[in-house]
Amino acid sequence: MTPFATHLTFKYALRMGSNAVLQSSFKDSTTGSLSNQGRVLAGFGAGVREALLIVTPFEVVKIRLQQQKGLSPELFKYKGPIHSARTIIHEEGIFGLWAGAAPTVMRNGTNQAAMFTAKNAFDVILWKKHEGDQKVLQPWQSMISGFLAGTAGPVCTGPFDVVKTRLMAQSRDGGELKYKGMIHAIQTIYMPRKDFKLCGKDYCLDSCGYRPVKP
Numbered sequence: 001m002t003p004f005a006t007h008l009t010f011k012y013a014l015r016m017g018s019n020a021v022l023q024s025s026f027k028d029s030t031t032g033s034l035s036n037q038g039r040v041l042a043g044f045g046a047g048v049r050e051a052l053l054i055v056t057p058f059e060v061v062k063i064r065l066q067q068q069k070g071l072s073p074e075l076f077k078y079k080g081p082i083h084s085a086r087t088i089i090h091e092e093g094i095f096g097l098w099a100g101a102a103p104t105v106m107r108n109g110t111n112q113a114a115m116f117t118a119k120n121a122f123d124v125i126l127w128k129k130h131e132g133d134q135k136v137l138q139p140w141q142s143m144i145s146g147f148l149a150g151t152a153g154p155v156c157t158g159p160f161d162v163v164k165t166r167l168m169a170q171s172r173d174g175g176e177l178k179y180k181g182m183i184h185a186i187q188t189i190y191m192p193r194k195d196f197k198l199c200g201k202d203y204c205l206d207s208c209g210y211r212p213v214k215p
Contacts, residue, residue, distance in 0.1 A: 007058030011050050018046035019116055034131060039120060040113045047112030051105045057097040059104070060168045061085050067169060092172050100167030102182040107160035111153030118149035162189065 022045045026038030034042075061084045068076050078084035088096040122145040123129040127137055137145070154161075163185045170177055179185040 004058075004062050007054055007062070011054045011058075014050045014054055015046050015112060018049045019043060019112065022046060032132070036117060039117050043113035043116035044109040046116075047108035047110065048105050050112075051108035052098075052101065055108055056099075056101045056104045056168075057085075059164075060088065060097050060099055063165060063168045064088065064171070088171070096172075099170070100164040100182075103160040103164040103167065103185075106182075107157040107164055110160070111157050114152040114156050115149050118152040119145055122148050159186070 019042050022042035023034055023039065026042055027034045061078075061081050064078050064084050065081065068078060078087060085097065092099070120131065123137065123142075126145060127135075127141050129135045129137055163179075163182055166185050166189065167179050167182070170179060179188060
């Protein structure tokens, strides 16, 4: 719970701050308006930054701890968040904390690009609010737009979430790693099954880290 709560706090702070800064840099210098392309790029950039600085290392630790659920305490390899991080660094090197960075970057970048763009679109469609018109939405209106926008990201990022979790969950104590990287993981997960489970129920379970990851 500790790495999960801490990572959420830092993640949202970095996401909102980065998006605001990037949106300002993409605004037209003459009119001060922000194009849809600029909004997408700002959201993607904010997602990439949070993925590399916050999300990946915290989620590696979180997933390794969650994998031990159901074991007797004496069998725990990782005793807590700090011990987990130290063990990963000792066994896999500092970059072990960034296992699955590539799909995490793609997931978070795509998710934030979709979310921030969709939020603006729903504000316009539902409430006729346009950027810079000084119109202030009621809290319930903003919540509805935010809820709808929040569904856009996960629809686009399901496969990246599955791949991210598989890469983060594997450790080197069993010998050679099964998944060599993002592309290899996608091929390994998809090819033996010849179906679309990569985007289905495996996403809902694997991405949350609520079950041991299957080979």
